[in-house]
Amino acid sequence: LRLGSPRICSGVCSLVPPSCSPHSTAAPRAQGPLTFSDGGVFKLKSNWEVARGLLIFRVCSFPSLVRHSEKMMAVSRRLLGRRLFEWGMKGSVYGQFVAGETLPEIRECVERLRQLGIRPMLAVPIEEDLGQAKSGERWYQQNETVMLDCVDLSAAGGDRPMMQLKITALMSADLCKLLSVHLSHPTHRPQLCPTRLVSIMEGEESTFPFLSEAENTHLRNSLRRLSRIAKHATANRVRVLVDAEYTYMNPALSLVTMAMMAQCNQSEPWIWNTYQCYLKDSFSLLSLDLGRAESLGLCFGVKLVRGAYMDKERKLAQQKGYPDPTQQDWEATNQSYQRSLDKMLELIGQNGQRYNLIVASHNEESVLHAVARMAELGIERGSGSVSFGQLLGMCDHVSLTLGQAGFLVYKSLPYGSVNSVLPYLIRRAQENQSVLQGIRKERDLLRWELKRRLFRQR
Template sequence: MLRTCRVLRSQAGSSTGGWQPLSFDGGAFHLKGTGELTRALLVLRLCAWPPLVTHGLVLQAWSQRLLGSRLSGAFLRASFYGQFVAGETAEEVKGCVQQLQTLGLRPLLAVPIEEEPDSAVKAGEAWYEGNLSAMLRCVDMSRGVLETPSPTGNILMQLKMTALTSTRLCKELTSWIRKPGASLELSPERLAEAMDSGQDLQISCLNAQQNQHLQASLSRLHRVVQHARAQRVRILVDAEYTFLNPALCLLVDALALRWNGPGEGGPWVWNTYQAYLKDTHERLRRAVEAADRAGRAFGVKLVRGAYLDKEREVAQHQGTEDPIQPNYEATNQSYSRCLELMLTQVSHRGPMCHLMVASHNEESVHHATKRMWDLGIPLDGPVCFGQLLGMCDHVSLALGQAGYAVYKSIPYGSLEEVIPYLIRRAQENRSVLQGARKEQTLLSQELKRRLLRRGLRAPH
């Protein structure tokens, strides 16, 4: 353990020569074109307008009626789609990724497919099988779009579990898991064995149709990770609602048992932990200790959380305790505690433990970089940073130019697929969008500086 720490500290020291606080003052905006900066400023200002986010789907429908599909689509492509989406075709996505690479940033591809809880449309197995094909293509694209893969960096992609298994099944499993003395039938070990063997799995709390769907879901998840492992692409599983997460965590634990073993080369399946939930630090601590005891690799994407309004609404409707931290400061404290826990674990376990600091919060990023230096964790090692494509570029670019591993979450697909997905993400991330005032100010300052410079150069 001490030897690992010394090696990490030596690598970090040689990379940085000493920790220096990064400056998130927009200085790295000189790397981007004027057109990109102008679009970013206009789109972020529009996204900070609450009625647009709240009524996004209705406004989209009205724009199609008033302008027609062609004009409405052209406007969206030139604005929101162009700002937050990599493109539709493999070539468009590759072009976006190559542009990011020139800025010192890396891609985290995301297929914009998920099943909304309580959806009126009941999806069949054919829908989930179609999503499986999309996920397998995402694995191949994640591998193929990189012009010059980093020799030390990881290739990552995001996965929404509810694209491959139904929310109804997850709710049923969650309600069973939460019962006192829940049956060992639902242990990760048993699910992992069923994934490997392909044998029928019969869970007594599920009916025949649900058991069949669970078996098919396990097979789909296994095939995605198996293919990703062969392509050396690591899977970051997104967290979702609290009434789904216990079931999702069970499935992730089963995948981790199979694919995060000591001889597999680090974690291939990472789970996401939401710091705005009251029980997150305790759950993360238990998961860290269990992985350490078993000698398994462990990967975590740490976020604040995005489903605040919906979670509180559900808790109030059901008469249950609010699962969310009481205020933003409490969420910040929770994030800092979880961050400290994971960074300490990374410093002890080295490449067996990986962390993505997925945050748009400058204080959290500053804290993470300082603690990485204190603990001797190399810049381009088992800790990376993550932000959304089209947002928080003043932080992403500063990190990338300083040599840190920075990933941008990149959805891709057609307008019809992606715009509803973007609107849902915007509704879940209202506070992030409305809090992007500093980025808007920095963009405005950079554009004014360029205009002034051009004015001074103009002939008199």
């Protein structure tokens, strides 16, 4: 069973063993102040996993190695051959950050996380950038099948399942950029509204005069693909977290996401949008979308991130000669994140059924601030209205501590073959260099745990 295989859906019911509860088997700790300094949270990791994590984080602390990782892996593949190269990757980088390729591998990863009080958030690592548009619809249609499989896998993964979705796997990035340009045009913007897109999703043969015939056809097909995925997810009670991407296509992504919300979010927030707080306009965009959702009578879910595309956004602004859209420094990004976080927590404190949030952060201060505000606002740890998220293989000391304390914690789990996932891993590593270089504390905890095991320290 491999990524995209039609057979994978026939076995999804076995993702969670019948004997296993869909809830965590980890006993929650007594409520009290959280600390992220206990190396003992790694107790269920094998010696090899502890050593591997320590080695990989050490390698990732060198920017030059991360920057040239794509070339280095291409050379390794040529020298070692496909089989030996894939074997090496599965024992190292792939094994650290990817859930697996086959159903048994994904199931094992999900079950191990569940024992630690952590939930899976499956992610298919497929996306498209400018200039990579495929001819015809076949590639996007194949991706729709993969995404529908991901819904089924997520639904079988336990209580309150979530999955991630990249719109550019289902709609051309070039079209997303073009729509974003038209959204800034005063006469075109009113035509590009969520209700108009919903009517197209529902079968109306509507066209936009500022798009070509081929662009209108691709837009219709793409919207209907997204609609089918959103409806299938809603029917299976899976929350879909739509990823933000680059600023030159984000306006279109937000518009399409709002249309999906208009279809599915009448009673619960099934479709969520992502807000990148390293962008100067992130809070205003969040406020704008909150207003739109309220005017349409919709529930609203938010994935709050700092963002991963800062270096590329700054380079593009410099090359194209437009103002830098990113925050001036790390502290400004932190302030932006906290402002949006406080806004959402206040709304959830008033109505946790209508508003949901995932604090997708590796920053301990942001996590602790969210925990403190939840207590002040009376938001229950396990209510489901607020959850926390980190990447698989990173920030485990934060994820495990939160999970054992009774909070809802998710790990983003990319899955697929080495060949399909490796480009995604390289991009994420290059985009997250600042995060990878700042994980000294996790390295120290892993080193402490490894020494404890080697010398039987207690």
